[in-house]
Amino acid sequence: MEQEKYAHLEKELSPKTPILKNVIKAFLVGGLICLIGQFIALFYITYFDFTERTASNPTVATMIFISMLLTGFGLYKKISQFGGAGASVPITGFGNAVVSSAIEHKSEGYVLGVGGNMFKLAGSVILFGVFSAFIVALIKTILVKFGVVSW
Amino acid sequence: MISIYITSFIVGGLICVIGQLLMDVAKLTPAHTLCSLVVAGSILDGFGLYEPLIDFAGAGATIPITSFGNALTHGALAEAEKHGLIGVVTGMFEVTSSGISAAIIFGLIGALLFTSKGNV
Amino acid sequence: MKNGVLTFSSMPSLYSTGVTAGPLEKKKSVFAEQFDKVYEDERCDLPTNEHGHKQLMYDAVMIALSKEKKTIDKIDFFLTGDLVNQMTPSSFTAHELGIPYIGMFAACATSVSSMITAALLADAEQARWLIAGSSSQHNAIERQFRYPLEYGSQKGATCQWTVTAAGAVLIGQHKEGNPSICCATVGKVVDMGMTDPLNMGAAMAPAAMETLSCHLKGHKKTIDDYDTIITGDLGSNGFKIFKALANESGLSHTKNFRDAGEEFYGNDPSFNAGASGSGCSAAVFLSDVYKKLQKREYKRVLLIATGALLSPLTYQQGDSIPCIAHAIEVTMDGVSVN
Structure with missing residues (x-):
């Protein structure tokens, strides 16, 4: 069987990506993460000396901190499995990429493992x-x- | 004041939808998707379009990774305005140091605290 | 022209098997009851995934030996492989055992390629006792082939889950009443241009089909000669394509076909298309299939283990995924049909 014919057969039989379902889930999860970010920004504006414009910096740092906890307790990959891009596009997904690489390569030591691999995805x-x-x-x-x- | 929560949810969600379509329809890997979005954020700021989006949607525009590209460009442009071409290089991390420094610090702390589990 | 078709006139026999598996397999696998040893900890209470991987294989070998009351010094060869870079878990196991060792690599088809090599050595009377088998450990392999374990990426319906399991089998000269290896077919590498590393079943199915038709033709058999034809780890999607290919190439039915990867986690949707990994086929062949042979529920089976011969490097350099399948025929009948 030639490659083209097989590619055709494979396409016919392999399950289709449920695009609509994935898109809806990405919208909900991504929207929710941004909403949480908005509440954190409100917290920094209300209780600290931040303006609406400058609050995004501590907000981003806080979101990455939350992402670290979720990654460490093995929850972020579950959120990603459900939310797809809704979990990887927000800055928490960036945090997850850094923290998961750091945790994974701990076994090779802090210099060669954690240091050398922390940014391999991000x-x-x-x-x-x-x-x-x-x-x-x-x-x-x-x-x-x-x-x-x-x- | 309530409306910013609605717009942040919707705009943030929609940026993630674009990401999902890049992965599912254009068949990009997650890494390619995120790089494309960062570049898009940077170009949007070049046209001066991203800052109005932040005014409109708040965290809905600052939390998605597109904001990283925007912030880098924004810092570079602000320095360039003051110091000319050299500012393009020196100003880049002026605005957006927090994302990277937080990722590095919490990455190391995460490695100290946790080991990967990897079960369902 | 042998074309990879092998016949073992002395019919080397399988004497005993040892199968070990991780905690998730204990909870979720439909074959969990049949495994000889399951661990509470994914790393077998050792500091790294790779040490845990080694322990899985070591314990599987020791279990297989203890069932036949054999000691390590009686074993002439140890043939095994895994998926970690340079196959260190297998080599470290071999060091701990101290048996003359040949590392085998055929990705997830190693379970059968090691048994074929063992049968050849036994048939050539170069060995009295041999150990064959293969193993995989989810964490160690996932971080090498895909992403860090805690990295969030959405897995699609064609994705397969690397198992934590190891299987070892003690092979020796023919013994009446034991499952015996009568013939085998060494597969060719088949590449149908598939490029998606998250749909390996579709890449491997044509290789399984190629080896199946070579085996049937080379040994003048039909699919009805077998109680079951069990493939290694095509997963639900690859298995579906494999059956479609079989129908297309003129095989009348596929009702005696099984796939270890599809069955392993009992169609649990959280594992998407099912199981994979070099421990998957080994664990199922050497527990479920082996026991059914012993009980004579099966008289003649064809084991076809399939392997995707890719690496992260070849994938990132844009190469398609070449695949291989090896087949081995195990029978309870005293004399070979050939």
Whole structure:
């Protein structure tokens, strides 16, 4: 049997991804995580010296802390199995990627294991975030210099 | 004041829906999906569109990973405004140091406290 | 031209088996009752997953030996493999046992490839007693092939769960009344261009089909000669495709087909498509199938273990997933039909 014919048969028989169901679950879980973030931001605005704009920094740190606890107690992977992108797109998913790698590689020691592998999943997000920020900011700065756009 | 909770839920949820579609329809791996979203956040800020979204949705825009790309670009642009081209490099982590520092600190603490279980 | 088709005229026999499994398998596997030893701890109370992995295999070997009251020094060869990089759990087990050792790698098909090699050595009268088998440990393998265990990623319906289990079998010269190996077929590597590492059943099914038709043709058998034809770990999706391929290639029915991976966790949806891992086929063949042979519920079975020969490296470099299947025929009949 040729590869194309087999690919056709495989596609026919393999279960389809339940896209609608996954999308709804992602919406609910992702929305809920952001809502929790909003409440945490409210807490920092009310009880500390933060404005609506500056509260996002401590909020993000708090969310990552919660993510660490959920990851450590083995709950985050269950949330992810249910929520899919709803659990991996929020910053808690970034935290989960870092913390799970750190925990996993503990057996190789803190320097080579934890240190060397902590960013093995999340590293690419930092790389592409930084690099795209660099390109975007560079283009915009040059355009402003030539008077094409303004700040 | 109530409305920010509704918009944060809906906007946050919708950004995650985009992520889910990238994984299920475009068949990207989770890593590719997150990288795409970060780049998207960064480009949106280049057009000055992400900050209005934060005003509109609060944590619904700051909690998804797109906000990381936005914050990096925003820091770079703010420095560039003051110091020109060199600011593009120096300003990058001005706004968004908390996500990475928290991840590093809690990553290490997590490794100290927990071992992986891996059961259903 | 042998084309991988082997006949063992002396019909080496299986003497005893040892099967060990982890705590999740104890709770969830439908075969749990038939395992010789189950652990309360995934790491067998040892510091690392890899040590636990080694312990699984070591205990399986010792159990198989103790059932026949054999000591380690009587064993001529130890043939085994696993999925961890450089197969350290198997090699460390071999070091602890001190038996002359050949490491075997055929991914999840190692259970059968090791039995074939053992049968060849016994048939060539190069060994009196041999141990064959394979093992896998969920945590150790998952972190190598996929993600850290606590990393959240959504697993689809075609995903399979790597089992924590090990199976070892003591093989020796033919003995009347024991399940005996009459023939086997060494598979070719088949690659149908499948690239999804979360749908390995679909990648492996054509390899199983290739080896099945080679075996039937090479030994002039039909599927009705067997009480069961049991594949290793195609999982529910791969098994479905395998049966469709069998129908397409002119096999009239598939009612005596079984799949160890599909059955292992009893269709529990939290395991998606079922079980996989090199311990999966070994554990089922050497517990359930072996016991049914002993009780003569089965007189002749064909074990086809399947393996996906990928690594994270080849997958990330964009290669498709080559697969292999090895078949071994075990019978309770005294004389070979051939």
